[in-house]
Amino acid sequence: MLYFLYLVLLLDFKNVPQVQATVRLVNGFNRCSGRVEVLYNGQWGTVCGDYWDLSDAAVVCKEMGCGDATEAKASAYFGQGTGKIWMDNVNCVGTESSLINCVSAGWGVTECGHGGDAGVICQDLVRLVNGMDSCSGRVEVFHDGEWGTVCDNGWDLSDAAVVCREVGCGNAREAKIDAYFGEGVGQIWMDATQCTGSETALESCNSTKWDIESCTHSEDAGVFCNPPVRLVNGINSCSGRVEVLHNGQWGTVCKDFWDSSDAAVVCKELGCPTGGEVKSFTFFAPGVGTIWMDDVQCTGTELSLTDCTFRGWGTHNCDHTFDVGIICRDIRLVDGSNQCSGRVEVLYNDQWGTVCDAGWDLTDAAVVCNSMGCGTPIAAETGAFFGQGSGPVWLDDMSCSGNEPSVKNCSSMALGTSTCSHEQDAGVVCNPPVRLVNGINSCSGRVEVLHNGQWGTVCNDFWNTTDASVVCKEVGCPTGGEVKSFTYFGPGGGALWMDDVYCTGTELSLTDCTFRGWGIHNCDHSFDVGVICREPDFMETEVQSVLLFSK
Structure with missing residues (x-):
């Protein structure tokens, strides 16, 4: 009898007059992720996650103008919606042009609550390559089945802002030119980009598009964005209470199930060493506002904390006395007499390397001392004062203003382009904290x-x-x-x-x-x-x- 009723509903659904329906993604970390919502008869509602899979997600991703579906999310991963649950038992083959063309139980026919709302994570059409973290790198665009680069003619912070928002990062920090993150290969898809900064996608900006022949890859554009994760109230930029950016609002993370794998993902995302020490019970003082994430479980391979498994945005069973914090460092001092002196080494591409002493002075040393949580600099040492390092010389011709969070944020030659030898390794002596x-x-x-x-x-x-x-x-x-x-x-x-x-x-x-x-x-x-x-x-x-x- 129940099967017959379901069949009748299904037949009724197929035979109703065509309606105007639209799909949107809500509460995601960029335009190609979020809770799936459908507009039916003038009212937005959600989709139940029962039987929701990658075939269903693929239809939504295609309909949203995004790339392939990478994950089909259920259990209100992107938070619970409100109002109607319009679709349940969705069964797409993957070739439909719209989610509303897929088989389902019928409009508004469901036994779901909003705790089962479905979501998707789609591959965006823009990516950052060869950067120091998930929010920096060479800008690449997906077109006609192929990834290609963007020429740096006219490239500025307004263009970078659109890219940063599109890839789910924070504000744009720098717009890089002259293949700062290395030269790409293949097509150069865009040139003379002119974004206002308010566009939702780089492709929506005014530009010359597709098959650019007037540029070479030595002019590939790049960006430094602030990641959607930050450390607050720590002793330096690589320690503090963990906070995540979601829907334009910063919030905290509950310590439940939090371990060194989760900390390592945050450290890597912030360009800090991947070994992270977990601090909880308000070690860095309790936060305020929303608690965005709880029951976080990372494997350690994720590019961002927001890629890890967790309860769902804003879904938690803790308060701010359980806000988690971590200590990780994006720089180290080697062979000194204490933790605030030694040869300066920075981590890039999972490899430690040194800094050339060309132009090295107390202003540069001040940035190192600050990022190490030490006091003011006593000396900026040159000529491998603390012994010669090994591996790459990552930074050269340093020119810091003194207020950067890390020497990697100072003006310098492009990473890894130094011609220095280790006889010129820079060092510092700082006052301890x-x-x-x-x-x-x-x-x-x-x-x-x-x-x-x-x-x-x-x-x-x-x-x-x-x-x-x-x-x-x-x-x-x-x-x-x-x-x-x-x-x-x-x-x-x-x-x-x-x-x-x-x-x-x-x-x-x-x-x-x-x-x-x-x-x-x-x-x-x-x-x-x-x-x-x-x-x-x-x-x-x-x-x-x-x-x-x-x-």
């Missing part, structure tokens, strides 16, 4: 840490000799440390940055230890902690004599 203040010598005093460009103090809650030893080692003092609290070295002022500190003793920096989160505390400056670093045989009488002498 921890200092001892108001002590009897350089190895004693009130503990202060640098965060967001501001020095602040540390509360003595749970502070012990292991924590003190990490501080002593970091500031280049003997690691045997005596804890002093209750303003032994006088109360500090300004921010109280760290509380409930717990170090294992293996950390390179106090900022690597577990603590409540930046600026989160339940104490005041009367509890500022201090340390006296000393060798085991350093006698208290010597300290007392110095104190007496200083009076």
Whole structure:
């Protein structure tokens, strides 16, 4: 009987007069992804994910003017819609010109709720190639079954903005010319592009299109976009609370199931080293607004965090006290005396390489020190001061303004084009992000840490000799440390940055230890902690004599 009723509904659906129906994608991360919605009789509604597969998704992708379907999403992956659920039990063969031509249960006939809304991820017609992350690279366009490049004549930030939005990234940071990301091959599809910046697709911009012969691949255009992921409230650009951009709004990520594979995807996406340390329970302070992602599970091969499996946009069972954070670094210092000195090395194409010392100065060193979470630069070293590196010399002829998040964002020769040898490897000596203040010598005093460009103090809650030893080692003092609290070295002022500190003793920096989160505390400056670093045989009488002498 149920089968007969379904058959009648199906026949009725096939015999109803043709209606005006339209398909759109909603709540996706670019124009070729999102929740599938259908306009029927003047009202938008969703599609149930029952039996939804790649054949159905392929019809939608083609109808939207996008490339092949890469994923068919169900279970409200792109969030739950509202209103009617127009289609259920959709069964396309894949050749239909529109989703409404596919077999289904009939308009509005469903047993679904919006928790089962279907979505798609289609291949876009623009991609970025040979960049440092998923949001940078040479611009390539898909046309007539073939990928080709874009000529840089007239290429500017308005054009780059359209590309960045189309590939699901944030704002355009730079429009690159002269094959900055290397020369492409094959066709040059577009030239003299003139976008206003408001277009939804590069193909919609005014330009000369298809089979361009006036350009060569030495003029291939590229872009640097801000990725749809950022790290907030960290000690540098490669650490902080994880936030994702969705529907033009930044929101946080819940720590449920979060692990090093998920962190590695974020680090890679931001152009940082792929080894990431997971921080949760508001280590970097709780966020505000929407919690966009929960139950994230990445394999580690994804180009973007938004490509990983998760509950669905805005679907979660946690609050901001569970916002996840990570620490990853896009630069490292090698063969120095501590974590804030050494030969400068950067990661590109999964390979570490060095920086040439041509033009290397304190302004360039300041960018390195800042990105490492260290203090101000003491020296910009040249001539392989910290020994010769190996592998590529990635950067040369550096010219930083001093406020870039990484040396990779400074003006320089194109990546990997240096003619330097490793005898010219650049290095830096930075002040560490921890200092001892108001002590009897350089190895004693009130503990202060640098965060967001501001020095602040540390509360003595749970502070012990292991924590003190990490501080002593970091500031280049003997690691045997005596804890002093209750303003032994006088109360500090300004921010109280760290509380409930717990170090294992293996950390390179106090900022690597577990603590409540930046600026989160339940104490005041009367509890500022201090340390006296000393060798085991350093006698208290010597300290007392110095104190007496200083009076």
